[in-house]
Amino acid sequence: MKLHDVVEILDAKLLIGEDRHRELEVKTAFSADLMSDVLAFAKSGSLILTGLTTPQVVRTASILDAAALIIVRGKIPSGETLQLARELDIPVLSTRYILFETSGRLYANGIVGCVEKIGGTRDGEP
Amino acid sequence: MSRAYEKTFPVEGDNFDNAGTASIEIKKILKDLRIDEDVLRKTAIAVYESELNIISYARSGNITLYVDDDTINIDVEDEGPGIEDIDLAMQPGYSTATEHIRQMGFGAGMGLYNIKSCSDLFEISSTPNVGTRLKIIIKRNGR
Numbered sequence: 001m002k003l004h005d006v007v008e009i010l011d012a013k014l015l016i017g018e019d020r021h022r023e024l025e026v027k028t029a030f031s032a033d034l035m036s037d038v039l040a041f042a043k044s045g046s047l048i049l050t051g052l053t054t055p056q057v058v059r060t061a062s063i064l065d066a067a068a069l070i071i072v073r074g075k076i077p078s079g080e081t082l083q084l085a086r087e088l089d090i091p092v093l094s095t096r097y098i099l100f101e102t103s104g105r106l107y108a109n110g111i112v113g114c115v116e117k118i119g120g121t122r123d124g125e126p
Numbered sequence: 127m128s129r130a131y132e133k134t135f136p137v138e139g140d141n142f143d144n145a146g147t148a149s150i151e152i153k154k155i156l157k158d159l160r161i162d163e164d165v166l167r168k169t170a171i172a173v174y175e176s177e178l179n180i181i182s183y184a185r186s187g188n189i190t191l192y193v194d195d196d197t198i199n200i201d202v203e204d205e206g207p208g209i210e211d212i213d214l215a216m217q218p219g220y221s222t223a224t225e226h227i228r229q230m231g232f233g234a235g236m237g238l239y240n241i242k243s244c245s246d247l248f249e250i251s252s253t254p255n256v257g258t259r260l261k262i263i264i265k266r267n268g269r
Contacts, residue, residue, distance in 0.1 A: 035231035039175060040240045044167050052231045055163065059146030060231075063170045065163075088150070 001026060001110060002067055003091060006047065009105050010070065010095040017068060017081055017091025024091065026067045028114035031103045035060045042066065043114040049102055053077040055084045062088040072099045131159065131193040138182040139206065140231060145181050152191050159193060159268060168244040169198050171185040175237045176219040176260060178201040182227045183207060184257065196267070197246075202260040216242065216250075242257050 003024040007014050014021055028043035031049040035056060038048060044065035050057060051073050059082055061069050068091035071077060076094055077085075085092045095102055133155070135148040153170040160167070173189060180187035184206030209215045216238050223233020226246040242248040249265035 033231060034234045036234035036236040036240075038231075039171055040236045040243075044163070050170070050231075054230050056142070056145055056230050059150060060174070061148065063174045065167060096212055 003093075005094060005104065005109070006068075006070070006111075008100055010093065010102055011108055012070070012093040013076075015071075015077070015092040015094055016085045017093075020091060024067060027111065029070075029103070029106055029111050031099055032115050033099075041115055041118065042048040045108070048113070049099060049106075051075060051099060053081055055081045057081070058084045058088060058090055058092075061090045062084075066090065068093060070095060070102060072097060072102045080106040115126070130195075131155070132191065134188050134190040137177055137187045137189060137204075139144075139181060139183070139185040139187070139204075141181055142226075142246065145178055148176060148189055149177050152189070153189070156193070159196070161193075163196070165264060165266055169200070172241045172244040172262050173200055175241045176200065176262070178232055179237055179258075180204045180206075182233065184214060187213060187257075193266075196265065198264045198266060200260070200262040200264075202262070203257060204256045204259075206220070208254040208256055208258055209250075209252055212250055 003021040003026055015023050021027055026047055029047040029049055033051050042064055047062050047070055048066045049072055051068045053071055053075050058065050071094045074096040074121055137148055152173050156166050184204035190201040214220055219235040221233050221235030226238030226240045227233035245262045246265045249261040254260040
């Protein structure tokens, strides 16, 4: 689906990414409030769902080539975080749904985890 | 590419505001060198984790990137408390991070383990109260 559809499904605010949300295709996601785990387990091109709003979340997304950041639980990142997202070209959405609901609603609409479980992946990578 | 590329990035301890800036610059350099995407991602993660380690635990440090035709080499050295028990520090989940580091979503004890997972060669040495050195090599043609 397109990032635009994600905005609709999550009744989200698109904070950064106005120029790209209609074209950007997304298929997978990773949810965590631990950036250490995002770095260890998330794959490039995935949505990152988190309740953290620090600039480090944006830098982590950039390092991983994440598709977009989805900030859950109604949090709005600071101007500094959003400015960095604009500079690094990372779309940012904010949804009032909690992390569980956000993940569930996306899954119900066809988005899957970028890794199914640790020690085994969907695409058969080691 | 026929000429090798080398650059050193100084990293200041405890400066969380800038955490990741050296890594993002290194990633951009590697992208310009047309490094393969998967190799680029592994290198970026290894450098970012290394940068976060310096900021989280050391007074200061340097990350040196050296790229030749076959490999990406990252040398990390810091001045700081060092690591008493390297085997323990390598264990996933073992961490000495402060509450401040954890509030930012880091310090979950995955850093060194994650660097090793991303590397084709990984060496670590440390002297308590002096500092820690990492030698990371990632092959440019994948595995």
